[in-house]
Amino acid sequence: MLKNQSELFSLPKDHIYLNCAYMSPLLKSVEEAGIKGVRGKSDPTSISPSDFFKDTELLRKEFGKLIGTTEYNRIVIIPSVSYGTSTVAKNVQLEKNQNIIVMGEQFPSNYYPWKSLTDKAGAELRTIHAPKLAEGRGQAWNEKIIASIDENTKLVAMAHVHWADGTLYDLKAIRKKTREVGALLIIDGTQSVGALPFNIGEIQPDALICAGYKWLFGPYSIGMAYYGEAFDNGDPLEENWINRAKSEDFAGLVNYQDDYQPGALRYEVGEHSNFILVPMMLQALRQINDWGPENIQNYCHNITRDALARLKGTAYTVEDDQYRAQHLFGIRAAKGLDTNRLKELMARDNIHVSVRGDAVRVAPHVYNSEREVNMLIDRILEL
Template sequence: MIPSQRHLFDIPDDIAYFNCAYMGPLTKTARAAGHGGIDRKSLPWTVAPSDFFTESEQARGLFATLVGTAADNIAIIPSASYGLAIAARNIPLEKGDKILLLEDQFPSNVYCWQQRARETGAEIVTLKSPADHDWTNVVLAAIDEKVAVAALPHNHWTDGALLDLKKIDAALRAKGAKLVLDVTQSLGALPFAIEEVKPDFLIAAAYKWLLGPYSLGFMYVAPTHQDGVPIEYNWLNRKGSEDFAGLVEYVDTYQQGARRFDMGERANFALMPIAVAALEQLLDWGITDIQETLTQKTRDIAARCADLGLTSLPDDIRAGHFLGLRRDGGLPKDILERLRTEDIHVSVRGSSMRITPHLFNNEADSDKLLAALKNIL
């Protein structure tokens, strides 16, 4: 168990923030790194050509370490939707193919597939939410010879319902189908290893569980797709771009590996230092220890909320960093506003009140949340 890390964040004692699935806060160190980057940009004569590459390569390497792969397999992207658009563009589809999605899946991992279905004649199959919330069995039952790709999360963004990606990956591979993952709502808090689950593409925005900046993310691209087609054509990811004097010698070749999919202006002098600091901190804590600590936090809250008539998914099918609380008859419509007036911050997604803590939460936060819920309910 990791002790409370609140001292590393600028969160006042009277704020109970249980909303990391909405947006993760920056550590003080990451914020200072961002300020330093802005200061450097205000003095452009101090920015060397090498600076366009050093920090982005450092961040690429740190993210690669996080998922257990080589830096060459990682692209730098501005958002989950950007990475998913690349995946959709580079997964072969034809008329009659099936694209598996989950009901109420986050829209960034839906819209791109709707467009590809219109373009190719492929069919989107939206899997209905199971009564027992066991998405794994639902996905496994849907995999047949016509499935070309499953576009999934590691856990559902509304209530944390967990998918067993090892089993799903094996079943897809047996049918020759592809796996595309949006792990924005899990990576950084839930362990993931490329050697255990081998997706074709894996995408994560940095601003939630990676505790990084908005408008920055990362994408794993399997080697078999690294000769694919990017969705923009910038100069920085071309071979030899380090030589600024030679940029007018236009080339068709790209830098090594997944770098061809990098967004333009990847060397963001304000955001990239934040990402580096955030990834370093996550790796220092250790993702397994983060998950174990957050699992205990959400388990304790769930047990105390049971006395208030609030129910949650069983531990064996719930990601430990997520707690979706439901109540027979539904939640009060004004529950968010009433909690917010007491400086308690959660979300409601679908029929669930989403409690998503991090290492900055302490026992006082939990006590404050439970006292408020008791008064409201």
């Protein structure tokens, strides 16, 4: 059983940080890897041509381990979710009679590329909003999504859990429906991968795109993506030297190549060998794989279960366990939130959460405790 891991972080002792969905703290080991990288850049004589490839290969393998795939050349390093989704959008041929499906209040980086694509094609951007229900909301929303996918659906772009309140989507059922109609499934895993089990073989998405600075515990401006067979032989967003065949041969770089590196490596961002961010991301993924996402879910469940039970019979609700994540969930008020009062109460005890939409978004991790979650509920019940 996973125990509290707060000693691995440098979070201030007088603050309660329940906001990993906003930005994760750095592990001390990840911080050290970054410092080592900075010092290495201070001495360029210590960086050899092989160093441009060594850690990136290790990083792809570590991410592959996390998402359950050994097709490492389908994994690429990206700077952001918008980079990853825009890569997909560039390689989708959309007709006027087709539609793209997104979720209501979806994170902007997994919305704007599809809005731009449908606008240019004169196609439909179909937004599936959550039903206005106090109970059974997650189940009804999943049913509504599946029913909306039809023979004219080109692509479904969504998350594994909703970024604002942790609503859990039935990706297996949605993948089944998309296959029946020949639609692509593009997953933004930013708010789930690393804390919630995800397996490429089980879901078989056409693309999985993740920012690194949240549940992957990495630094800002680096992320990971997986591209399936649908994007073999596509066009990358940029043409850079390192993504071309034989780029390992520095002396031969003037012998220009028409071919790219194998698999999806053509889609990697330029300068993806970043000697500071890559070692940090690598160390973070090693720690996550050591913990295991399933154990992280269990830990978060154990420290929140009794505290959330205190909300039953009050004016506040949380989605049923079956249709929400344990690491990310929203607390809603029947008559709406008094956000000014909430900020005042949170500041009193240095409690850090976010308000997203009409929910208090709570995002615990292994550095949190049951006592801290109970303190949050104490303040919620004062609203």
